Amino acid sequence: MFKKLITTPFFSPNKQFITFQLESGKRNYFSNNKIQLHGGSGHRQPQVTKVAIEGIKNIIAVSSAKGGVGKSTCAVNIALGLSSHNLSVGLLDVDVFGPSIPLMMDLKNHEKPFTNELNQMIPLQNYGIKCMSMGFLVNEDDPIIWRGPMVGSALEKLLRQTDWGHLDVLVCDLPPGTGDAILTMCQRVPLTGAVIVSTPQDVALADVVRGVNMFKKVEVPILGLVENMSYFNCPHCNESTHIFGNEGAKNTAKKMGINFLGDVPIHLQIRETSDSGKPITVTQPDSPQAKNYKDISKEIIKQLEIINNDENKDNKEPNIIIT
Numbered sequence: 147m148f149k150k151l152i153t154t155p156f157f158s159p160n161k162q163f164i165t166f167q168l169e170s171g172k173r174n175y176f177s178n179n180k181i182q183l184h185g186g187s188g189h190r191q192p193q194v195t196k197v198a199i200e201g202i203k204n205i206i207a208v209s210s211a212k213g214g215v216g217k218s219t220c221a222v223n224i225a226l227g228l229s230s231h232n233l234s235v236g237l238l239d240v241d242v243f244g245p246s247i248p249l250m251m252d253l254k255n256h257e258k259p260f261t262n263e264l265n266q267m268i269p270l271q272n273y274g275i276k277c278m279s280m281g282f283l284v285n286e287d288d289p290i291i292w293r294g295p296m297v298g299s300a301l302e303k304l305l306r307q308t309d310w311g312h313l314d315v316l317v318c319d320l321p322p323g324t325g326d327a328i329l330t331m332c333q334r335v336p337l338t339g340a341v342i343v344s345t346p347q348d349v350a351l352a353d354v355v356r357g358v359n360m361f362k363k364v365e366v367p368i369l370g371l372v373e374n375m376s377y378f379n380c381p382h383c384n385e386s387t388h389i390f391g392n393e394g395a396k397n398t399a400k401k402m403g404i405n406f407l408g409d410v411p412i413h414l415q416i417r418e419t420s421d422s423g424k425p426i427t428v429t430q431p432d433s434p435q436a437k438n439y440k441d442i443s444k445e446i447i448k449q450l451e452i453i454n455n456d457e458n459k460d461n462k463e464p465n466i467i468i469t
């Protein structure tokens with residue numbers, strides 16, 4: 147492994163070009179190398195660093211601009227859905243202020259992660275998924291009171307000082323909104339793509355537009371949109387009711403030119419299994435709800451294949467301009 151320092155004025159077109167290469171086209175080439183981008187002398191802009199993580203093939207962000215739409219539930223069940231398609235999967239809880247993964251993956255009362263001889267944390271594992279979360283490191287009732295830069299460095303540690311081993315996909319459960327943690331992930335981590343989760347009502351969909359535009363701005367490919375709590379199937383008469391509106395996310399995806407990955411109904415057992423750390427995709431794998439998540443995971447795999455094939459095509463000759 148070698149370390150390469152590329153220095154270029156922050157606002158130069160080449161800087162944008164290199165950033166674009168890192169974000170959209172050259173991950174395979176860089177996967178064994180460390181690349182750092184720094185602002186050139188005489189410019190006051192902060193450095194931008196985007197370093198690949200050895201052993202991890204794809205990193206996807208599961209995001210929602212609005213809180214409480216079921217993003218963590220989707221992240222957990224998508225991770226398990228990907229794993230059910232024979233991929234090796236990790237799950238990183240990026241919500242350092244309100245971690246959900248310890249509860250949802252039934253790792254809440256587990257002892258803290260051990261470290262290996264390289265001082266890397268060994269991720270906790272359940273249902274075949276390697277997990278890391280700030281919730282594993284702090285006591286549940288201790289408040290986490292940090293300023294913005296501390297969030298960034300905590301995240302870097304969770305991500306890079308963890309012994310992930312070989313992973314086909316690392317699923318990152320982002321906090322809601324477009325704050326510090328998300329910016330850190332987009333600017334410093336070579337994300338393969340983002341999955342956006344929304345409910346179908348107008349107030350959530352307005353936030354989807356903001357979220358999609360943010361990922362476009364930081365040039366993170368959008369794998370697609372998941373509509374959560376799409377409808378309720380009455381267990382007595384079997385009638386479907388679109389509690390939050392009908393096909394709102396599907397239409398928004400179409401309007402914004404992004405893929406629609408699938409929908410998930412609002413269902414008592416999704417809530418109960420999720421909140422008790424027994425995710426439906428693993429505890430009731432043959433249920434229709436588990437099928438929803440597995441189908442969404444299959445769509446995500448398709449999108450990852452498209453992105454990775456595009457990258458490999460462009461990747462025959464590494465194309466870096468250094469000024």
Ligand SMILES: Nc1ncnc2c1ncn2[C@@H]1O[C@H](COP(=O)(O)OP(=O)(O)OP(=O)(O)O)[C@@H](O)[C@H]1O
Nearest residue numbers: 213214215216217218219375411412413416417420
């Ligand atoms: N399809 C669903 N059917 C029923 N309940 C659901 C569904 N999806 C999520 N829930 C429940 O809704 C609640 C919120 O879900 P979750 O914590 O995943 O949302 P979030 O968007 O990650 O929230 P946050 O704003 O904390 O990031 C949880 O109790 C979860 O079990």
